[in-house]
Amino acid sequence: MRDVLDFSYESRPVRVVFRPGAATTATPGEAAALGLRRLLVVCGSRGAATARAVADSLGPACVGLHDGARMHVPADVAARAVEAARAAGADGCVAVGGGSSIGLGKAIALRTGLPLIAVPSTYSGSEMTPVWGLTEHGAKRTGRDPVVLPRSVVYDPELTVSLPAPLSVTSGINAVAHAVEALYAPDTSPLVALMAEEGVRAMAGALPAVANRPDSLEARGRALYGAWLCGSCLGATSMGLHHALCHVLGGTFSLPHAETHTVVLPYALAYNAPAAPEAAAAVARALSATEPAHALRSLAARLGAPRSLAELGLKETDLAEAAAETAGRAYANPRAVTEEGALAVLRAAYEGGEPEFPGL
Template identity: 80%
Template sequence: MTFSADFAYETRPVRVVFRPGASVTAVPEEAQRLRLRRLLVVCGSRGEATARAVAGALGDACVGLHAEARMHVPVEVADRAVAVARAAGADGCVAVGGGSAVGLGKAIALRTGLPLIAVPTTYAGSEMTPVWGLTEHKVKRTGRDPVVQPRSVVYDPELTLTLPVPLSVTSGINALAHAVEALYAPDTSPLVSLMAEEGVRAVAEALPRLAAEPDDLDARGRALYGAWLCGTCLGATTMGLHHKVCHVLGGTFGLPHAETHTVVLPYALAYNAPAVPQALAALCRALDTEDAPRALRDLSVRLGAPRSLAELGFKEGDLMLAAEQVTGEPYPNPRPVTAEGVLGVLRAACEGQEPTVSL
């Protein structure tokens, strides 16, 4: 790029601790550093055992464990968690798990202002963003607020060893989606572009390794490192068509988060590709390919991920409603978002076609 370019990059106060075994040792240290003495630990049902270990490490500083996190953060689930935090007299929150747990922690922070410590166990990346999401009446709303940005993030690759391979794959490709859209976001910057390309390279190289050897701690660590970079990109930029499509499919139609991102990403990228040659070149370098949309789909399919939205329960009869919702509100995207274009993306993803770049 030339340095006559015009850009801005904003950093936010967040401390990252990255080391194996850190969930048990670093979380109490981070709580002490933040001067927090009454922490509520939140998680989902799948991550409850890990959350209990973290709660145990906190000892008397833990005032409760709330294991009710759910995908897309239904507003009634957030209401209950806020009530629990207030009743316990919590002065902070620790979210242990994937995007659902971190999302619930953010909902508590949004309503109460309590500082948040995040302990990710997947590659979702939301722990590195000030973005929150809540689903009410089958509509997912998102927003940005510095108060929901975790004050500390503890990355422990050992926690991802028990993450099943199918979920590891879709969670990792979900992370890639953040970096892909950051490369062509209207508020991207040279630093974001570097992080995005490196994040894509790290995750794409790690996923086949951990799929072949799920106990490979080095591969797990590299995937987590890549997800950290991809999540940082998500936090620094404005997302476009891909994320809007996935929010609609998740919030309105209840499709699973990571799997939906995995299926949609190659088609959203193929749609935007003609308008983003520099971003496409960076992705081709990171993926060592000449066709980035197809390479992303081949990666996910080769590792056993779902091939189509139909496999996730999406019905062809819902195509028009989904397209209307995706195009219902304006948002930045490098290529104009048209009803016909969105319908084409959704239909191709629904059927699991080969992604093709068209002008």
């Protein structure tokens, strides 16, 4: 982390409402406070029932429900959603669901400038960032634009109770990855470091409780709190090797988003730890562990998450292509990302063994 007297930090205006039942009781008020009267609700097919309840709560202010969200936001899917918003004469958008739904809402905001309200039902943390992503021709590209940052975020722990425990675990560790990378980002700051360490601590403490008691609103709320902090860290800092790898694996090889983050994180951290000892120490404190990369792998395995890229369907013959594409991307990282280094991380994650890189 930089010296406390040498950093910059930019805080963007996002209003947060956090309480059980808020999805249907608070969203209409948030829309009214923003002066929005013609809202398009967007979601994926899995969360359509929840989105319909939110749409119904908006009453005549809802001008349509578009359930076309898909993982990694394919460009053609985004184009159809933009057309739906324009055809409905929408003056705003409400994204209900996980990262795919919120990503689609961001794509609409990016193309139209419409203000976005996010009602997350997973722990991705995307709702707290100005980061957008689109996948086209087998490649995922990302960018930052203040226009895609939700103007209001409605956190409702009740929405996550139906999220299956395995997906809850991988979604939560996906959020942890945002905080871990923020700790060693070149534009980190003391405030980000505080949020990141607390976010990792909160999520790592909540996930075992969520897995054991999926209906516990206390555990679900604690996980959402962790997601909020972790997502805020990603929104304030640059992405590094971990996100570069996951964007390649998701965009080019169509691996599932949260599961890929869960598998890759321990290996990306182990690769970077020698060049970012303070960040590694912060993660270790948050996990009450001495070896943070091993502790992250152990946490995921203990909770039944996938342990290797092979389990997710990646082929061994894909590793070299993924390494070359990763090394060719311009992501800030504390340790140089060579093709050899990227391949070593990918091979270790493919095999799923202990996250160690002797000789690198």
